Amino acid sequence: MAVTIKDIARLANVSVTTVSRVINNKPEGVSEETRQKILKLVKELGYQPNAIARGLVTKKTKTIGLIIPDISNPFFPDIARGVEDSAHIYGYNVFLCNTDDNLEKESEYIRALKEKYVDGIIFTSSVPSDYQHIMELVRDGVPIVMMDRRMESEEIYGVFIDNYEGGYLATKHLIDLGHRKIGCITGPLKVKNARERLEGYKRALLDNGIEVDERLIFEGDYKINSGIIGTEKLLNDNKDITAIFACNDLMAYGAYKTIRSYGYKIPDDISVVGFDDILLSQIMEPQLTTIRQPAYDMGLTAARMLIKLIEGKKVSKKIIIFKPQLVIRQSTASVDEGVF
Ligand code: RIB
Numbered sequence: 001m002a003v004t005i006k007d008i009a010r011l012a013n014v015s016v017t018t019v020s021r022v023i024n025n026k027p028e029g030v031s032e033e034t035r036q037k038i039l040k041l042v043k044e045l046g047y048q049p050n051a052i053a054r055g056l057v058t059k060k061t062k063t064i065g066l067i068i069p070d071i072s073n074p075f076f077p078d079i080a081r082g083v084e085d086s087a088h089i090y091g092y093n094v095f096l097c098n099t100d101d102n103l104e105k106e107s108e109y110i111r112a113l114k115e116k117y118v119d120g121i122i123f124t125s126s127v128p129s130d131y132q133h134i135m136e137l138v139r140d141g142v143p144i145v146m147m148d149r150r151m152e153s154e155e156i157y158g159v160f161i162d163n164y165e166g167g168y169l170a171t172k173h174l175i176d177l178g179h180r181k182i183g184c185i186t187g188p189l190k191v192k193n194a195r196e197r198l199e200g201y202k203r204a205l206l207d208n209g210i211e212v213d214e215r216l217i218f219e220g221d222y223k224i225n226s227g228i229i230g231t232e233k234l235l236n237d238n239k240d241i242t243a244i245f246a247c248n249d250l251m252a253y254g255a256y257k258t259i260r261s262y263g264y265k266i267p268d269d270i271s272v273v274g275f276d277d278i279l280l281s282q283i284m285e286p287q288l289t290t291i292r293q294p295a296y297d298m299g300l301t302a303a304r305m306l307i308k309l310i311e312g313k314k315v316s317k318k319i320i321i322f323k324p325q326l327v328i329r330q331s332t333a334s335v336d337e338g339v340f
Helices: 005-012 016-023 032-045 051-058 075-089 103-115 132-139 163-176 192-207 224-237 249-261 295-310
Strands: 063-068 093-098 120-123 144-147 157-161 182-186 217-219 243-246 271-273 290-292 319-322 325-327
Touching (some): 005 032, 063 103, 063 295, 075 295, 157 295, 163 325, 182 192, 243 249
Parallel strands (some): 182 217
16 A cells, blocks of 8 residues: 555654645755654655645645634734734635633644644744643644744744833833832733733832832733732732732723722822723723733734745744833823822
């Protein structure tokens, strides 16, 4: 029985896509060791590529996968809109996968997308510290672009924002208004961008001669409820707090709820800053001062980068980092104006 491409893939312990890339002389993302192993097996087993099978494996499906961690957070639909608009321009469809920040679901979706032979995947990984499942795809030669939540790997293409600068800008804005007792409700610290925003908060305090007080820091999870309970803890533990930096807008909305339930006013008694600048922040009362992430443009850029990788075109920059922007609205005021 003739040797098939699946036999080669199984023996080389790689995907069929990888074998196809090597025998079609498109080994981008395939290590030299893997490439040599495949070519040795092809020679030793006398494999003859079946023209039809080859067409099936290398045929582009003109689809890309987009994996996001929380579809209920308006930040991610903004990203998805940018990805879809960009993909549409280049004639690609998008499979949207929501993982609910669950690593198991993320791995399931990766398997599903491979089975559908998507041409590439854009990832906002829920657990970027444990990303072997993503590195396998990279080694298999599947075009990958990471977005928003960065992983430490030279092999990764990605589109991110400068989260450290965003945390610094938010905190510096409050310090410039005279605040010294500034609470911080972080995102989940397993996620790198949450740690970077917290580091920016700490650095802004230290650069202005303010000690970092751990009692003013509460680890949230980017969801509204953690903003509610985090603000309760901050207000219970720090009677002299005058401002809160919530590391995303949804947690800032939670802070609004608790601040009011304690009988305080925003910003008269307590100023609040968020992060993301999702649409709701312009509608909130008072409108939220926040750090803008150009989510739509990040999605647009990530899709363009991925499609260039899929089509074997040159990608000028492996990592693109957007600048955050402080958007001052009505939820922050000088501490002198407050009656708190
Ligand atoms: O609001 C959700 C948060 O998670 C955003 O700040 C975004 O950066 C994502 O990582």
